[in-house]
Amino acid sequence: MGGITTDGANQGLNPGYRRMRRVATGLLVLMAAVYVAARMHEAAHPAIGFVRAFAEAAMVGGLADWFAVTALFRHPLGLPIPHTAIIPRNKDRIGTTLAAFLKDNFLVPSVVARRMQRVDVAGAIGRFLSAPAGAGRGGATRALAETMEALDPERLGGLVKAALLKRLGAVDFAPPLGAALSAALDRGRHRPVMDAAIDWAGRTLVANELLIRRMVEERSGSVLRWTGLDAALANRIMDGLLRMADELADDQEHPLRLKAEHALHDLAHRLQTDPAMAAQVARIRDELIGNPALRRWLDGMWERARAGMLRAARDPGSAMTGQMGEAVRQLGRMLEEDPRARATFNRAARRAAVGVSARYGTAIVRLVSDTVRGWDAGTITRRLEGAVGRDLQYIRVNGTLVGGLVGVTLHLLSVTVFPN
Known part of the structure; x- marks a missing residue:
């Protein structure tokens, strides 16, 4: 030197x-x-x-x-x-x-x-x-890109992932899930979901009609098969299921619908007040956090986010064009x-x-x-x-x-x- x-x-x-x-x-x-x-x-x-x-x-x-x-x-x-x-x-x-x-x-x-x-x-x-x-962004974005490239990506990614998992592991999801479900029920937002489920069930019955008839006939006794009543029984069961699906789809006050809504209201209440339900949700949360598939998904999400930030930092002009760029500028004006x-x-x-x-x-x-x-x-x-x-x-x-x-x-x- x-x-x-x-x-x-x-x-x-x-x-x-x-x-x-x-x-x-x-x-x-x-x-x-x-x-x-x-x-x-x-x-x-x-x-x-x-x-x-x-x-x-x-x-x-x-x-x-x-x-x-x-x-x-x-x-x-x-x-x-x-x-x-x-x-x-x-x-x-x-x-x-x-x-x-x-x-x-x-x-x-x-x-x-x-x-x-x-x-x-x-x-x-x-x-x-x-x-x-492009105004005044070149130096700052280049410095950001160089800083991100200089840091060990695996260690930095591990730090980000560990912080995210730690934060998720500390969240009690049961009360907010219960509040969200209760609000959705009060505003009737569950009905489209229920309608879709009933429609799916009806179409599934129609698509598997032959399979259902065969199952009924196979499980009928020999006397029913000898007298030919097994086919009649299958017809009655199939007709009853299809009629119930139609009634559920047409009648918003159907007793089965009301029972389902009551069960959902009860679930929303238990999520917010029942410690046993909160513990069950916490166990599901911990199982998801410990699942290797979730960790692999987080790794992939971090790599995509890091690559996107590096691309935006290297070429800030392209990242600030179009509707996205205008939205970002509006946010900047609001903060100013x-x-x-x-x-x-x-x-x-x-x-x-x-x-x-x-x-x-x-x-x-x-x-x-x-x-x-x-x-x-x-x-x-x-x-x-x-x-x-x-x-x-x-x-x-x-x-x-x-x-x-x-x-x-x-x-x-x-x-x-x-x-x-």
Whole structure:
């Protein structure tokens, strides 16, 4: 990284960093050339001694800072000097420390609540959604896409699935199911379903008429078969079933319909009040949650959702066209212009953020730590070097110049305070 090494680990870094590295290295080379020239002509004039002292101390300062900066990321000149290549050797500890820093400073519920008080989430989302297609979205959506791709998809998906299953497992479904069934019965919304069931039953009877007749005849006694009454019995049973189906379809006040409705009302009441019924619903819920088929379905749903979000993030213009885009823009305008909606959304976002930090802070920390641990040494070196390398090159430049000034100061003291 320091500009003296030329290995492939420095490839792929941003142009600004490479340019600043060349400046720092060029300044060091310039100081070396000035020192050699001043040393050769120092006897020509006393002032050249100041130039030599400046260049000499600048070289020392520049080389020291080059060594320090390079030692962060690799072995200087490829030599295995102790306490160099600090970041590659300690990447696991860096991941753990970074995760702990995030948890202690950003994922504490009280800190999250305090910070969220000052954040207008609804306004920011509203401005983002209501902007014309493509306006200001490129950087944000690219950052979202890169973030989603950088995180381990299996671990992130597992985190999402675990959170969803945990939330489902804590829900008592019986009371809301009972309330929904009761409301549907009060408004007559069960009648189309009942009509469809009766119609299906009638058509099933007609379609299986021969099978029903054969079953009756086979189960009739030998006396009935000998007298031929088995066919008459089958006819009567079949005619009775078809007539009952017609009566159920035509008469909304049929006794069987009323009994079915009464049973549904009783079920709705028990769902809301009976602990035994609630426990039975909870058992069914737990069996569904533990079913591998449901987990596979959730895996597929997560992959489709992640792929859809990545497509929308990479191409926000296409995602914001047509009726869908107009609906999204209307939602954005509402969040921007309606103070009540904005306050409600911000309150919900604040509660959600606090809840996530309280429930899943440890899982998020583990995700960050495991992601960093999963990077190889070259990857983490390139990413950190690309992020802070340009600023570290300024340290080299400053070290060169400050070293030169210290050298001039010491030379001035030597010729004035301690003359030969």
